[in-house]
Amino acid sequence: MTSSQPAGAEPTRSTRRTFLTASAATATAAAAAAVPLIGAPAAAAPGAHRIDGPGKPAKPQHPDNELKRLLAEVDKARIEAIVRRLAAFGTRHTLSSQTDPERGIGAARDWIYQEMLGYAAASGGRMTVELQSYLQGRASRIPVPTQITNVIATLRGDTDPNRVYVITGHYDSRASNVDDAVSDAPGADDDASGVAVIMELARVLATRPTKATIIFAAVAGEEQGLYGSTHMAKQLKAAGVDVQGMFSNDIVGSSTADDGARDNRTVRLFAEGVPTSETPQQATTRLSTGGENDGASRQLARFVTDVNAHSVTGMQVRVIYRRDRYLRGSDHIPFLQEGWPAGRFTEPNEDFAHQHQNVRVVDGKQYGDLPEFCDFDYITRAARVNGAAMWSLAQAPGTPKNATMVTSGLTNDTTLRWQRGTEEDLAGYEVLWRETTEPDWTHVIEVGDVTTATVDLSKDNVFFGVRAVNRDGYRSPVAFPR
Structure with missing residues (x-):
């Protein structure tokens, strides 16, 4: 699916009433x-x-003039610098060092936090930044109790602050072995690219008043099992926050697949049909009345295509009628499970030869999820798609x-x-x-x-x-x- 299709031509029909005018x-x-x-x-x-x-x-x-201006401010050079800096921490594995100032997830966490504080300083007090931490006990892919920390920047809305929209990228990374917390795992595409999107949008939007609240979150623990985003969603639910939309940006860094297929003008948006949170009876009712294509997440995806002007984003949004890809899952899923509309942005063609692969040299060529395999023009356009959606949501009224x-x-x-x-x-x-x-x-x-x-x-x-x-x-x- 791409942007909304215009209505087709209709044959003239008779009517049983006189129209209003x-x-x-x-x-x-x-x-x-x-x-x-x-x-x-x-x-x-x-x-x-x-x-x-x-x-x-x-x-x-x-798009109005203000949207055009803010999208023009999305800076490719800044996005590239973020991706390269995150990759330079060597590994950002959830189980890597949290105290080493140069290497590991702790160093990456602290750098993201300081950058977000810099953006907030220009917001006139409307943006706040926090480290949301908790101790995750032993669980799947978590062999020992581990602190997991999300870096959250909240841009408070001026007139409707209790209505909230969330955008995330996960800053943890992994090597070929998901339990390997030692080997280099630069994670440029997966998912420094998504973190770069949310950080650059936080910078651009920090200086602009919004009506509703936007949360920009760099979450951790995704590769081990969506732990950071699950904690965040549960905290928002417990606080009674009215989350009316959420997007995960996960693997938005490349337009070229491992077989050479390339599409640098399309981003996929995965959107489930019958909501995950519905009871069996509710799902049966929806299916019996034909509403399987009209859950809140599908409506959110239609909204994205409606406000995505190709002339200013340079990108087509291809909506995929699924919760996520086969054998994969991203940080929108915990929000779906809490009953909120959510979707996942990702590139159109994935390069599995580089994703989740240890850094290595083959025939003189270096492999792994390195910045050299990212398309920074593509990430910039993906950021503009997200920016158009978040700005339009935050400036519009809430969903009825x-x-x-x-x-x-x-x-x-x-x-x-x-x-x-x-x-x-x-x-x-x-x-x-x-x-x-x-x-x-x-x-x-x-x-x-x-x-x-x-x-x-x-x-x-x-x-x-x-x-x-x-x-x-x-x-x-x-x-x-x-």
Whole structure:
């Protein structure tokens, strides 16, 4: 999947109602692709805002000037310097030294922390940085109790600080043997590249006020079993934090596979369907109503493609309808398990000849996960994709809560309800719809600042969603009604 597809042409259809305005009627007569037939009239639900007609074609959200400026500030030279510095610690294995000032995960942790503090100094007090540590007892791939530390920079939102978005990269690395804490494991692609993305975005965004809160986290313990991100997610859950979106950047450093295949203009975004956190009964209900492609993580992925303007990021986002790759897993999974929408960014072609391989020389050529095998232009573009998503999320209203569809009676209309947000600049809401065979939203209907709307389309034939819009035109991710 790439960015949202424009609505196709629709054949002219008859309608059983007069549209609200003559211009709407003219637009409908000119519209094109199969719109479901409409049956007998039905009264709108009490208090519902009545909308007739299919609405307008859904279009991507264009970047404003501030987004263009901040993406232009993402600096390839800084990204390269971060990757090379992290690789220079020799190994960042979770079980490596935590006290050696030059080598090991402790030295890497301290360097990241100091860099993040430097970014926070330019934020006017809005960004804070902490070392989130805990003692992990003996467990899988953890033979002895081990301190695991996440480096977390929090950019507090000005007007809606309790709404939070999280972006991570893992700073630990590994050699061929996952238990080898001694051999060199520079981990340039996996995952100094992801850490470079979140650090550079922390630097760029630190100087800009945001409405919601953004957390930039360099997490540890990923290679041993997602330990750092699991601890972080549980801490956020225990604190009652409203996490409305999370992205893991894991292996975003190269565009060339081990067989030479190259695609330097695409980044993959893995997004699960039926949420991991759903009960079997909830999952059965979702599947029986056709909502397997409309979990919150899929809506978050659609949001990314909607705000990813290729003209300013230079990248296409290929959404993969899976939680993650086969035999692999990244730091978005603990957030999924806590019930939050999350996805994983990763490069389109992986070079397994270098990943997770001890540094070695073969026929005069050096191998291993070294900076020399990274594409720093590619990492820079991946950072811009993330930047467009995080900025647009933090400046938009939150995803509508408690979106429901009224199914108490037989009718060819559809009534949707949702809870009004508390944002100061909330302008109103839009209902979106698409044919059940379409992957992306194709039509949008403006319904205004209401919490109930009845539209002249049958819930039996199409899928619906609701999103919020603020006065600056920023749009939230879509909420799929239960």
